Amino acid sequence: MKKITLLFFTALVATFMWNSGYAQTACSQETLGGAEVEDGYGNLQLLIFANDLVIDADTAFTLNTIQFNVLVTPGVPVTGVQFYFYKNSASGNGPGLELGSTAVQAPTSITNVGTAFGFDLMQVSTDLAVPYTLVGSATESISWVGVTIEYSGASSYMEVVTALNTPNESYFLANGIWVPGSDPIDGFDQAADGVMSFFGNCDAIASCAGMPDAGIALVNPTMGGPGTSYTVSAQGYTVNAGMSFQWQSNTNGAGWVDEGAPTVEVLAYSATAPAQVGDLVEWRFSSTCTNSSETAISGVATFTTTEVEYCDVLFPSGVEPITYVNFAGIENTTSAATGGAPLEDFTAQIASVNLGEAYPIEIKGNTDGAFTTKIVAYIDWNQDGVFDNATGSNEMYLLPDIFSSTGEDGVSSIGSITVPTSAIMGNTTMRVMKRFNVVAAPCNITGYGQAEDYTVEVSDATTSIDENNLLAGTSLFPNPLNGNTFYVNAPKLNGENIEVRIVDLAGRQIFNNTLVVNNNKLTVSVNDALTSGMYLVTLKHAGEVHTYRLIKK
Structure with missing residues (x-):
């Protein structure tokens, strides 16, 4: 797991207090910033940061408004926010099962409340388009609320404070694992709470009666490549004792089928995209009041299988170009001038490879002086839309460094790529990357360098296609x-x-x-x-x- 960037503030900056403009109820919970900005954890546009929320016994908390503080590049707006809701983990350490999420929506208001070390400190307030209800238990319980933002800047940082006013410190989700801020290796080596507040209404949990509220289904994301994972969740349904819920799906109009077993609470459902591009999967859930035997059917949400879309790449320090790629039928020469696009799209150029076979690859690039650049190629063999750079991954190919090259001389990085026998046949994407001094991650956002995307067609040499x-x-x-x-x-x-x-x-x-x-x-x-x-x-x-x-x- 990669170390997450820590922005540490040690000086007194613009003096301010964050005072909520929303009336508190017994369920509201505020974590406020102080007169000094202590820390900022990021990047908030790439990760989900979560605070815990205490729910009273036998109480349902309907969350209406969420506020948080974020440090951003001056002049670069936060264009969207998305929230996630979780049960407490079985261990009591961090978020557990996902309950649901919101769709991405524009903030209700954004207020500049200060500046710090070249960043604007923004208070972001969002009235949820559909209020979300967190259901307590017979005793006081913990739920979690996570946030991520849509934002085009290179860096964004959730403001945090070390004076905890909740039972748990803030956690963030990285590579599918929840990491506490206090983790000395993968975290920030410091326990802190995100400056984030929750406003809503408390209601005692009562037994259901009559026809329940149907609610709506949500899918996140709404489209993705074959075999990719997505999450189905719900909002706006009746939260009472005596309820039973059932997820249902309908693929390409073939008819509704139950997914999983009925549950007494609505948990987010993890689904897998169908294999055929263009397949449509509708999702809904039924809400049944067992006391009245009345059933309501939710609104429908749709997932579409599409060609895979990959993450973007940034090199904010400067673009030092790749100038030549030669691999399996691709031979592409490009400009050696610095300052171009950080990610170039050459997916119209196709390399043809066979399962289990090895192919030479040659890369050239401009190092912009007597510097060393690291070369790496990623190929999405399983076509899941992710370039896997975990240790031992068969989708990551480290190639020899390039040192002190104009990109147009005889210096090149030459290596070999072996196609796994487990690779999915058909078209996929190769990302070639060059970065100063450090191996670039697939979704690189720092440093000097460049990336180029190409198409790779995978075939099985033992299977012929009739003329x-x-x-x-x-x-x-x-x-x-x-x-x-x-x-x-x-x-x-x-x-x-x-x-x-x-x-x-x-x-x-x-x-x-x-x-x-x-x-x-x-x-x-x-x-x-x-x-x-x-x-x-x-x-x-x-x-x-x-x-x-x-x-x-």
């Missing part, structure tokens, strides 16, 4: 489509004519043309013919027909 069935080896990208042009990867059909027909889900024809495959791909430009939605793309060649689902954002 009369060549469309079986094609694939469509990008999907979802943001612009007006997409491509069909067809490496076995160079020079061949392919008929392309696009229809919407109502059967209306949008596009029909015969195009020629060049440089291993077919280029399909639809101008402004497609609006947001789903379409069916049918390819025809030599009597063979193959259809893909295409999503237009």
Whole structure:
């Protein structure tokens, strides 16, 4: 696990107190900043930071408003916030099972309450679009509320205070593990509470009667690549004794089926995306009052399987470019000038590899002087949308360093990449990265360097495609489509004519043309013919027909 950046403040800064503008109730809990900013933990746009919340015995706390303090780059706004709700862990140390989450929403208000060491200290207040109810037990209990932000700056830090006013210190979620701030290795070596306050209403838990409130279902994220994980949660449902809840799903309109067993509380449900791009999964839950036998059905939330989208990359200190990549059919020379894009998209260039085979790779780059840069390549072999850089990962390839190179001389990094036999066949993404003095993480946000993305087509050399069935080896990208042009990867059909027909889900024809495959791909430009939605793309060649689902954002 990587060390999280700690921003430590030791001096007196602008004097202020954070005073809530919201009336407290018996359930409200405030952790306030003081006249001095003690610490900031980050990055809040990359991690979830959570504070604990005490719930009285036999009480339900309906959370309406959340406020927190965050340090951000001056002039860079917080554009969105998302909150997560958890039970206490079985050990009593940190968050446990996820209960649910909110959708990303814009803050209700953002107020500048000070400055510190070049950062603005912002008080962010959010009235939840749908209030969330945390249910207590027969004795006093602990729940947890986590927060993350949408923000385009390089760094953001949750303000924290070392005077704890809750039973537990703040935790953060990193690589799927909850880490206490006091952890001396992966944390910040200091126990602290996030400056975060919760406002809402307390109600005694009563027995249900009559028709319960149905509530709504939420999915997070709402789209993702085949095989990726997502979470289904709920809001706005009846919270009383005597309730029973059941999750249900409906894939591609095949019909509603129960997921898991009925429960007496609504827990977030962990689901896996279907394998086919374009698959739609609807989610809902039933709320049954066992006293009245009345059942209400929630609103529906939808998950869509899409082509995988990868994290962004930043090199805020400066871009020192990769100038040459040669790998498995890719040979790409680019400018040696510094100061370009931190992440370049070359996914239209495709490397073709076979399971279990090894391929040489050569990288060149400009070190901008007599400096050492570390070279690494990541390949998402399991197509889960994540470049795995854990110790021993088969998706991470450390290559030789480059020292004192202009990027246009004879200096290069030469290594070898072996394709795992467990790799999923089809198209995936390779990210080549170059960074000064340190191996770049897949989602790098600091230092000098550059990254480039390419497409890798994985095949099984022991399985041949019949000459009369060549469309079986094609694939469509990008999907979802943001612009007006997409491509069909067809490496076995160079020079061949392919008929392309696009229809919407109502059967209306949008596009029909015969195009020629060049440089291993077919280029399909639809101008402004497609609006947001789903379409069916049918390819025809030599009597063979193959259809893909295409999503237009």
